[in-house]
Amino acid sequence: MYKRSIFYALAVLAFTATAADLAKHNDPKQTGSLKGRVTSPEAGRYGLGRPAAAADFTKHEYLVDPNGTGLPKGHGTAQEGRTIYSQSCAACHGLHGEGTNEYPPLVDGRATLKSDKPLPTVGSYWPYATTVWDYINRAMPYPNPGTLKPDEIYAVTAYLLAMNGIVPENFELNERTLPQVKMPNRGGFIPDPRPDVK
Numbered sequence: 001m002y003k004r005s006i007f008y009a010l011a012v013l014a015f016t017a018t019a020a021d022l023a024k025h026n027d028p029k030q031t032g033s034l035k036g037r038v039t040s041p042e043a044g045r046y047g048l049g050r051p052a053a054a055a056d057f058t059k060h061e062y063l064v065d066p067n068g069t070g071l072p073k074g075h076g077t078a079q080e081g082r083t084i085y086s087q088s089c090a091a092c093h094g095l096h097g098e099g100t101n102e103y104p105p106l107v108d109g110r111a112t113l114k115s116d117k118p119l120p121t122v123g124s125y126w127p128y129a130t131t132v133w134d135y136i137n138r139a140m141p142y143p144n145p146g147t148l149k150p151d152e153i154y155a156v157t158a159y160l161l162a163m164n165g166i167v168p169e170n171f172e173l174n175e176r177t178l179p180q181v182k183m184p185n186r187g188g189f190i191p192d193p194r195p196d197v198k
Helices: 001-016 019-026 041-046 053-059 078-088 129-139 150-161
Strands: none
Touching: 019 078, 129 150
């Protein structure tokens, strides 16, 4: 609930509009470069922004906890995820998750965590498979976050887990099986005693 509140608060701040701004935005006589762009006091100054639409919040519809609370219905396997990964992820993270000069690797690194230069990847560092799904849902693919459907996210998550040797390629991830996947470094984190961190 705390995470959801933060997302909505940020969204409201980003899309705050005054009555005058909205009147200007909705004025059918208004034409030119400002049409459909003036939505907030800052937008009046900079000519940026628009009213928030329901679609703006859809990528935050599913906020998933480590135990799987919030996962939507859906399913996918690594075999299905391979195609989606090659189309939506490989340009940044490499064909086999090896990373590029600009973007981090997603595979390997397990043997490096105790070294001076640990390589944090999905397979070596990430503590919960459920939050891999959540992150992909909210933030990926980088140029178009929120565009993948739940089944596609399950499939891509399965593919990442399979590339890291955590699940077999034919293992079906869904809202029931994903929380049962144990990540290799789950026990490698120090518990945080702060009361607001669960």
